[in-house]
Amino acid sequence: MRTTFFPRFLPLLAMLLLAGTCVAAPAPAVAPSSRAEATKIVADMRRVVTGNGVERLEKVRIGGIEQWVSIRGNDRRNPVLLMLHGGPGWVAMPSSWYFQRGWEEYFTVVQWDQRGAGKTYVENGPAKLAPTMTRERMVEDAVEMVAWLRREFGQDKVFVLGHSWGSYLGLELAQRRPQWLHAYIGVGQVSNAPESERRGWAWTLEQARRDGNAAAVVELESLAPYAADGTQVPLADLMKQRRWLNHYGGMVHNRRGGDAEAAAIRLSPEYSDADVAGIWTANDFSTGHLLADVLTLDMGQVRKLDCPLLLFLGRHDYNVSSSLAAEWFERVQAPSKQLVWFEDSAHEVMNEEPGKTLVSLVRYALPFAARERDVRPD
Template structure:
């Protein structure tokens, strides 16, 4: 990513003859980013009477976990954002991706166990044994319960992106009574099928471009992501290398560096916080990637809460077509797929304006449903799923 390449370039320069100038430039860059973050902080400040602006370390699952909460009116519905990854925090770029949301929602950005500022304020050696899918699900339950109690709401909205969509959809299945609606962004359904589709698409792009190196490296993975064999991390990274190159993760971009570069402008993260974000992401990926590989929601065909899917038309990182296909057979009180035509997987950053408008125009009305929004839809407002609910629906491969 761009900021990592710049860091490596700076380190190389320091290691050679120009170390004094390089160090000076690095200090100037840090100072400029700090000044920009101060400006963003002031622009972002909530001054409305009754507004909410909180940065807090909660006690969740036996450790401190960081949340950032913003809202102009405490009467507004609550929206919890469950970030992707594992470990790809959204709070450092919330000033960009969720700009304006706090005028209509009380928005909670939460740095999950092992990620972002939660990683920074805990001992990784203590946290490491607790980095399991079961503990992450329990953390989700705890933070939702905290939000409902803290803001005096029977129900809240939950938005899950990518890895967060695994945690979010599982929550919606476990506790539909806690939610106004669930919003899945870049929704994960079946890891193996998604990986196979992404690999095939990427190989086709390489062939169309006559890229012999890409063709050779991708072909070396065949058969890729078969049920009998879990892909090795290096295989996954090789697939992602070329998938990213052809814009399968960020549309028309070779990587998501445009997002990570914005971490340095965060008004709620220190320089130290930002410097540890990628260390935390590696920590999270190391412990949770296997859990992400095991998830399959293919057998989930009934959900007792309204559901929206925000899908990037060009998302091959987590197959958007697979999520759309799955949703067609799903029973729910209300469901809608919203396509983002100029996005791949990083929808929140790629089309923030359309995300905002969609949340306000399509999602928000469900909080009151005074217009009969759900009852007037093709869904079943009184739907009750007959199948016994489970904590998760995981199909071992």
């Protein structure tokens, strides 16, 4: 039998061996040899190739200065979604390659480096920007940006998504120009900032005590009374609190700090080497001018909005207290409102649960545009 079996199956065996050889010996992986090569790979992978798509990186004159925006989407007839980044100064544009690509199938997504942040900081420089770094100027910039987008894309209404510090700007915008918004989407929503700080400090101290971390306990206890009513938290105290809060996963759930998110910036096709080099200087600049003031505000006093409200909250967010934002959500009145909990997230919802973020935008936000026939025809 062996003399008849082997010849019969020899061709098949040869084919299998040949196929196996092809599968088992792929070309060796070659790491990118430079940042330029790495960012080109990212750019090529996410290139917008649809006939009516939009892929723009440009300066827009807002508030008397040139400010940088990235505008991307598969169909310019889709509703516009403007993301207001956090910080102040923690830009989202250079890491948006990771979390945003799916959004672009349903929205025309605008990333904007605000005054004093990212590419806009590098473009203008600190001497020019410093006299203008006020909360009111930042809110007026946001109003101007939305007005420009409405004209540029011929849409009466847009979506605004505010993250962290950007949620302060977004909530102000929703109060001042509700008629311009399909809905306001708050992520890591600022409410009563001093109470949020106190809750974050108390949680962090509890984690340190459970961990037996004597150094953290001593440093955190030295800050008491932390964020007392009516007083600004010194930035040095804030940084001590944040150091340990981040260490225990209050910013990124079950991870110590935002190192991965910070590293992702270096893969941004939108950012030149000079932009990357300037990003942390810009972040410190914006923080120094704006953060302490913002942390004295009680946005929980907002009781009514005249546009739909969506909140995307990380269950484990202690950087900006999600429990406090949920309490505000229960009190505020709006034509429509929806709270979506992200059970595996802290403060970086779009990075920690990007799939659920996309699904939530499509499920809860997009219908507001559809009701006004502000979506592309299928």
